[in-house]
Amino acid sequence: MAEAKKLNSWCFVCGAENPQGLHIKKLRTEHGCRCDFTVERGWCGYAGILHGGIHAAILDEIMGDAVNDRLKTAVTLDMTIRYISPGREGMALVCEGEVASVSGRRAKARGTIREAATGKLISEATGHYLRVDVENLKERADGQDAAGI
Numbered sequence: 554m555a556e557a558k559k560l561n562s563w564c565f566v567c568g569a570e571n572p573q574g575l576h577i578k579k580l581r582t583e584h585g586c587r588c589d590f591t592v593e594r595g596w597c598g599y600a601g602i603l604h605g606g607i608h609a610a611i612l613d614e615i616m617g618d619a620v621n622d623r624l625k626t627a628v629t630l631d632m633t634i635r636y637i638s639p640g641r642e643g644m645a646l647v648c649e650g651e652v653a654s655v656s657g658r659r660a661k662a663r664g665t666i667r668e669a670a671t672g673k674l675i676s677e678a679t680g681h682y683l684r685v686d687v688e689n690l691k692e693r694a695d696g697q698d699a700a701g702i
């Protein structure tokens with residue numbers, strides 16, 4: 554548990570130690586995971602509209618956390634996002650994720666981002682995840698660091 558916390562403490566989405574991070578606080582739900590957040594100016598791209606990459610980062614994190622409840626430690630293999638309505642600077646949003654299916658080491662998850670006040674759908678995603686051995690993942694990353702990759 555302490556090791557998992559250490560591995561996540563610099564997470565771009567939820568890591569408390571990352572000064573460049575989004576500092577999103579996640580909550581377990583009956584069906585998976587959720588977070589509530591407000592769009593900051595620095596998260597926007599064009600004209601005060603939430604950047605598509607930030608949608609992706611938050612959806613991936615929330616779906617991944619829902620999957621981790623079932624597969625322990627998984628990584629994203631792929632994800633697909635539909636951007637339905639712009640998220641705007643200052644808008645309060647809710648992201649929810651849940652596991653759609655599990656088969657062996659693999660899971661499929663789905664997630665949504667909605668406007669908190671109205672429930673209006675802002676974006677939705679599906680993703681595939683694969684259970685991995687954390688130590689192997691860490692060793693691989695350390696090896697790449699050593700090789701300057």
Ligand SMILES: CC(C)(COP(=O)(O)OP(=O)(O)OC[C@H]1O[C@@H](n2cnc3c(N)ncnc32)[C@H](O)[C@@H]1OP(=O)(O)O)[C@@H](O)C(=O)NCCC(=O)NCCSC(=O)Cc1ccccc1
Nearest residue numbers: 613614615616617618620621627628629630631681683685
């Ligand atoms: C570890 C692995 C995914 C697989 O490598 P290895 O262990 O060497 O195993 P191998 O290559 O043998 O494959 C095993 C099986 O998987 C299949 N398969 C493989 N790739 C794909 C594919 N792309 N798409 C579809 N399938 C694929 C492959 O065909 C094989 O299938 P088989 O068993 O023969 O039927 C490696 O490619 C990797 O590290 N990728 C980067 C992942 C990464 O960085 N993700 C982002 C960071 S996570 C995050 O940020 C979010 C988060 C937040 C919170 C919580 C959770 C998540």
